[in-house]
Amino acid sequence: MHQARTTCPYCGVGCGVLAHVDDDRLTDVEGDGDHPANYGRLCVKGSALAETLGEHGRLTRPRVDGVEVDWDTALDAVAERLQATRDAAGDQAVAAYLSGQLLTEDYYVANKLFKGFIGTPHLDTNSRLCMASAVAAYKRSLGADAVPCSYEDLEEAELVVLVGSNLAWNHPVLYQRLRTAKTRNPLMRVVVIDPRVTDSCEIADLYLGLAPGSDARLFNGLLAWMADKGKLDTIYLEQHTRGLDEALAAAREDDCTVEAIAADCDVDAERLETFFYWFASQLHVVTLYSQGINQSSSGTDKCNAIINCHLAGGKIGLPGAGPFSITGQPNAMGGREVGGLANQLAAHMDYDSPGAIQRVTRFWSKASLTPTLPEGPGHKAVELFEAIERGEVQALWVMATNPAVSLPDANRVRAALAKCPLVIVSECMADTDLMPYADIVLPASSWSEKNGTVTNSERRISRQRGLLLPPGEAHHDWWIIAQVAHRLGYGEAFAYEHPAEIFAEHARLSGFENAPDHPGHRARMFDISALAALDREGYDALAPIQWPVTADVPHGTARLFEDGRFATADGRARLFPVRPRGPVQALDATHSLRLNTGRVRDQWHTMTRTGRAARLMNHRAEPFIEIAPEDAQALGLGDQQLARLTSATGEYRGRVRLSRGQRRGEVFVPIHWTDRFSARALAGSLLAAHVDPLSGQPEAKHGAVAVTPLATACEATLLVAGDLEVSETVRQSADYWTRIPLGHADRWQLAWGEGEAGLARLTESLPVPASLWCDDPATGRWRAAGLEDGRLRWWLMVGPPAELPGLAWLDARFAEAAEGLPLEDGRRRRLLAGCDDGGAANGPLVCSCHQVGQAAIVAAIRAGDASVEALGARLACGTQCGSCIPELKSLIEESSEEEGPHVRSEQTPEAVQVA
Structure with a gap:
């Protein structure tokens, strides 16, 4: 057995992981105590990584037009069909849609091929859905996509503001780090600003439950209050910024009394002024913000409203101070470094930066090969699929993401995919919601197999090391892209044999023609040129390091802008005038509830990884609709009842959860469930495709919906052995179903409006007849089980899931059956009860x-x-x-x-x- 250091593949915290590998099998993981992002902490998702591996469900062979083929045939097909599209419709008829799950090396090669050599600007990434507004605001104000803070600033701060971030669930390791810091420093204060009372409020000294979409009004009000109370840092503003007068004038276009701001934000005026006073009175303030700010049709302005307040108070470039956007994906920042957004070039260069197109062209040119870069930006994510719908883009290559689920107006996106003449999918899982639309499927490596780097929320580059061989014929994404490049005639520019070579090229480009424009400052802030000379051995041993990494700062840079010089042309930061705008998705008489969406504690994105770990599936086992008790009562909804949400674009079905932390008139649903796990539970189908005009980030937090009870005559829970499946006929006939993987069986929750007919279809479809049966005609409840050669094959309970016994005992019986062990007589007698004598139900899972x-x-x-x-x-x-x-x-x-x-x-x- 040996240990290997790698990086967690979930959120942007970028935790270091110690992986234990024995006989080419990853047996266990733990937090890396030496990694500065987490110092040994791991959340439950990270702790369960070893449980998400295995070849079951993996994509292991290429497919072309639904037929398995060898790699040469698949790669030839990709190259030939891409070239045919270019010949017929032009280079810009080709597009790529990438993912923050890719490693930086994968991203770099993809960007180089599509923008540099195919010559299409239409390469974007799912990071558009989570970080684009933060990026646009940083660039507009600070001059670069440069997060100024480090995690250690959480320990140095006197005040930490969480706005639009449920840190406790979405970035649990950072939350625990903050919690520990607050325990050690009783003078530290934490403020939570969020429409929902979340678990993050557990450490809050002050909570502001503002109205959705009113964040910019609140921070504009803070800026005006600081000016009125003489709390501006006038020396800092005069020496290091521009735009204060314009920003203040915009803020004062609305009534700036505390009472007026409180009324507009729907918060208590005394609490609001307490927050204003705390923020203005402390120098060491960190504002952590995430999707609740970014995912808005005015997300860039909201980010700038926050940055304005930090600049106005000089609360940036100091220990424990700064506007700190928290990244959603493990390599969202790494993807931006190499040009993964449609409005970027590689190495943080932009199309509108003087000389940038020519610079990248010179760098990528070979003796006999010159790239032809586009002259301007391409389609951002939502625009890209609209262009596919119009027929302008006719070939799409999707890598490591699932736009059929994650984009707004999901039904329209699916229709566009069905219409697209060529859809290529690089994926590690065999069965995703995107697969029905794929013409060519390419099996890719996954975490524990991929070898490269990622960059976390604090600009820290870490190695993600390949520990296991990819299953079957799966390959790394960079290799797949390079092989296609060879077939398109660009082999000289893509002659990579190892990711270390790609990283070194990326590092060289970051320093290429990037001479200092001021003592100690490069023309482009992103610069890791000091790492360009790494050979394979040095690359393999690379320790976590924060950029910039140059000859001047060879050990990295923990905090930016400490000298007050920014990445703008004149070195001064900009305060930007912000005029608050409400959500575009307006409420009306039909859709009178405000929809909020987000993650849950134990799940990640579309559950292709977390759905493989049984212990991650039971904290929130089903898609749900969280609603205030008073609203539920008025709408005739009870706790744990099934209900349906409808919007102008789609429908969602889930189980009602009553929460007093939910504001009246609003509902919350999780983003994770897909067609692989449930029927009609796509959060994206409820959202209209409105975006921020500058960043292109969708308005995912401000849907407009109606909720009604889902009429059902009966509910049932079916447990089936892992090699069995509920038939498509049963699923289509059910008004509700969801699949919940257990350790050794699958749990299916089903409900029908026509109870007897639905149950009849279900029981008729079961592979063996009932061996055990008990019923209660008075209540309509009954239980049954099917045994084959004494081994449990299925277990059924008709009744609401609240009546279920603890399922661990039953799951263990399925484990015995899988080993070929027949049930003992005593356990057979207890099978319908679902537990041993005296066994108690566990209830909803709390500690995963x-x-x-x-x-x-x-x-x-x-x-x-x-x-x-x-x-x-x-x-x-x-x-x-x-957690x-x-x-x-x-x-x-x-x-x-x-x-x-x-x-x-x-x-x-x-x-x-x-x-």
């Missing part, structure tokens, strides 16, 4: 690390373990990644108030008071 359910926690609290520490000592919950601690605290609070936990899944707004 140790698989501790709500029922056990509530019982322990009632027995006297009324603290997080006591619960940890008894049940181990909360003792590993810490469940806020939920544990809520259960303790609920128990002390003798309230039912079924209503209160988060803290109430009243629970978060001014300290």
Whole structure:
């Protein structure tokens, strides 16, 4: 057995991972105590990485027109069909859509091929959906896509503001780092600004539950308040910035009294002024912001409103200070470094930067080969699929992402994909929602197999090391792209044999014609030229390092703009005038509820990886609709009832969750569920395709929907052995279904409006007849199980899932069946009960690390373990990644108030008071 250092493939925190490899098998992972991003911490998703591996469900051979072929045939087909499209319709009829899941080396080669040699500007990335507004705002204000902060600033800050970020769920390791820092420094204050009361409020000294879309109004108000109270840093503003007068004038176009701002933001005026005073009075302030700010039709302005306040107070370029956008994907920043956005060139150069096109052309030119770069930017993500719909783009290559799920107006995107003459998909999983639209499918390597680098939210480049061989005939994305480039006649420019060579070229380009324009400052801020001389051995040993990395700063740069000089032409930052705008997706009489979307704690994107780990599937096992109890009552909805959301563009079905942390008139749904896991649970189908006019980022936080009960005559839970599947006929006839992988079986939740007919279709489709049966005619409840040669094949309960026993015992019986072991007589008798004698139901899962359910926690609290520490000592919950601690605290609070936990899944707004 040996250990290897690599990087987690989930969020942009970029945690270091120690992987234990034994006999070409990854047996376990743990946090890397030496990695500066996490110092040994891992969230539950990272801790479960070893459980997400294996060849089951992987794509292992290329396919052309639905037929498996060898690589030469597939690569020839890609090159020939791309060239045919170019010949018939021009270079700009070809496009690529990439992913923050790719490594920097993959991204670099793709950008070089499409923009440099195919000559199309239409290469964009799913990072457009999460980071584009933050990028545009940084460039507009600071002169470059340059996050100024480091994670260590969280420990140095006197005030940390979380706005539009549920850090506790979406970046759990950073949240735990902040939580620890607050414990060590009792004077530190944390403010949470979010329409929802989330688990992040557990450490909040102040909570502002603002109205969705009012963020710019709030920060404009803060800027005006600072000016009115004499809290501006006039010396810093005079020496290092421009644009204060214009920014203030725009902010003062609206009534700037605290009362007026509070009314517009729908927050308490006294609390709002407390926040203003805290922000203005402290120098060391970090504002962490994420999708709640970015995913808006005015997301760039909202980011600039935040940056304005930091510049106005001189709260940037200092330890514990700065506007800090938190990245959503593991390599969203690395992709931007190499030109992964449609409005970028490589190495942070832009089409409108003087001489940039010619510079990249010179760098990529070979003796007999000169690239032909486009003259201007290409289509951003939403525009790209609209161009496909219009027939302007006729060939699309998608790599490591699933636009059939993640883009807004998903049904329209799917129709565009169906219409596209050529869709090429590079993917590691065999069955995704995108596959039905693919003409050519190319099997790609995945985490634990890929070898390259990623860049996290604090500009830290880390190695993601290949630990295992790709399954079957899967290959690395950079290799696939380079092979196609060879077939298109560009082989001389793509003669790579190892990712170290690609990284070295990328590093050389970052320093190419990038002489200092001022002592200590390069013309382009992104510069890692000091790493260009790395050979394979040095590349393999590369330790985490933050850019810039130059001859002047060979060990990297933790914090930017410390001398007050920015990346603009005159070295001064810009305060930008912001005029707040409401969401484009307007509420009306039909769609009167404001829709918010986001991630849940244990899942990631479209669940192609997390859906393979059983313990990650049970914290939020089904697609859900979170709604305030008062709204639910008015709409005739009960907790755990099935309901449907409808918008002008689509429909979503899920299970109701009552939450007092949800504002009235608003609902929240998760983004993760796809057609592989549920029917009609695409959050993207509910969203209209409105985007920020500058960044192109979609307005994913401000949908307009209606909610109604889903009429069902009966519900059922079916557990089937892992080699069985619920038939397509049964799924199509069900009004609701969702699949929940367990360790050794699949759990299916089903519901029908026509109960008897639906159940009849289900039971008729089961592979073996019922061996055990019990029913209660008075209630319509019944249970059955099917055995074959004494081995459990399926288990069925008709009734709501709230009546389920703990499923771990049943899952263990499926494990025995898979090993060929027949059921013992005693267990056979207990099979319909679903548990051993005296066994208790676990209830909803709270602690994924140790698989501790709500029922056990509530019982322990009632027995006297009324603290997080006591619960940890008894049940181990909360003792590993810490993500469940806020939920544990809520259960303790609920128990002390003798309230039912079924209503209160988060803290109430009243629970978060001014300290």
